[in-house]
Amino acid sequence: MASRLSVSRFAAAKPSRLVLQNTSSPFAAGAASRFCASRRLYSSDDAPPAPPLLAKLKGDLKAAMKAKDKARLTVLRSVLAATLNASKTAQPIDTDAKLVALLRKTARTSQDAATEFKDAGRADLAEKEQEQIQILEAYAQEGAGESLSLEDVKAAAETVLSELKAAGGSVRAGDVIKQLLAPGGPLDGKDFNKAEMAQIVKKLTA
Template sequence: MSFKLGVTRFAATTPSRRISCRISPPFSTVATLKICSSRRNYSSEDVAPAPPLLAKLKGDLKAAMKAKDKARLVVLRSVLAATLNASKTAQPIDTDAKLVALLRKTARTSQDAASEFKEAGRTDLVEKEQEQIQILEAYAQEGAGESASSEEVTAAVEAVMSELKAANASVRAGDVIKRLLAPGGPLDGKDFNKAEMAKIVKKLCA
């Protein structure tokens, strides 16, 4: 009798502990809520759309695999691997202009390789490189933006230099080139010879 009475008194004196056990969520629920609240809410707007030409290359890769087009497969896999590597750096290939520059650089590398193979008498390898060069140049031509003539590049350089002088800013070659190639700049997205542009800038800034 005394034992039952003791148990009853103990239960009566600890109501808050019993109630809290009933309403407190399990640990797993609390942990899940904390993790979810700490995560950033991503949306499709956080990811920049791929350049149109890059999307085309990815689509053409699937088509080349079905058609077993070896030369095109080699080109596309090489270029797409380069864009993937670039995406992990501070200079991703995020515009058609940058992708066209990569295609042309790859074509020059293939041209150098073809010259070496020719000297070595490997005409079979020369033909493979030439075939890949044609594919690279075709994609580069397709993705190239509006062409800018030498006169237009010179006019753009002079305009940027005038803007910098009006703002009492330094007119150095590096600053001018940054303005020219910046997003929305006078040469942004246009197809032109960058080496020639650099020569024009240096000449006018001298």
Template sequence: MASRALTYRVLAPLRLAPSTRQAPTVLRLGGRPYSTSTDAPPPLLQKLKGDLKTAMREKDASRLSVLRAILAATLNASKTANPIRTDVQLVALLRKTQRASLESAKEFKEAGREDLATKEEEQAGIMEEYLAGSGVQALGPEELKKLVSEAIEAAKGAGVAPKAIVGDVMKRLATSLEGKDVDRKELANIVRQMAEA
């Protein structure tokens, strides 16, 4: 009788009404779910990881600091809805980080901290090396102005309202700038200036 009571106590929690039953939890053994991606990492990212090891061996503090910051930002981006999957995205991240370093250097100079300004400028220079060697085609202001001019003419020819030209031009340029290194902020400024002229 005691064994029957024990069985009842153990099994009693499993006897739920059909509407409250839950599927059993299945534990997966083996690899982590996020490591099963078949996408190869961008070549530039692989280079950065290799250079991180070299910088550690050589005790290159400036390069090590830059590489750790970029790789940390890449890791953080992988946890969002827009992970970095291409060299173009990685170059955009490098540009953004470089711009922040240059702004910091300017602020340090204004505050009279030449030592910190020099450090930030050195880090921006290291990022420029990676940008130059990324293999991603960069477009300068003159090339952008030419593309924007053509897109504005096409938008006006299509009868786009003057208030909607900036948005229409940005949409038209999105496909032609795919896979190229473009400072989107600079592009938006050029489009606004040329659309108003």
């Protein structure tokens, strides 16, 4: 007579057979169906494709590990960790434009650190930061979309403002900016200075 331990081991080792044997029951069949449906729902096949630049960064991480490129490894690990953290929030890094913004923000942080190291007499650490800045800026340049001048941004803002006014009602700066940056909008995926864009819109709507 088999011991209870043997039976429990068998059950743990052969879950698929037990499920198949019990599916003759309507309840079990329904449970199995719901389980399969849930697996399809959360399948990785349904996940949206990663931005091209993000896919490149992941590939370059492997190459940097093989080459033992410490500066590039530091940059890539930091940026990829930031994108992973963002994926768990309501504002994931799901476009190249967002990733470029992250790269530039990281470069500014490194520039501030380099200045502090230089002022403290740590030229060696400042040099490391500068090396990382060059890598960050190179990736940002590669992933940036069409570059727009201030005149281009102003023209786009004026067009959107005119359209919103034609639709009736008062128009606020936030309404114009939202329309400019909306998916498929005039500035979507473009490379420009957002701070300067905001100033232009505020002047136009003042």
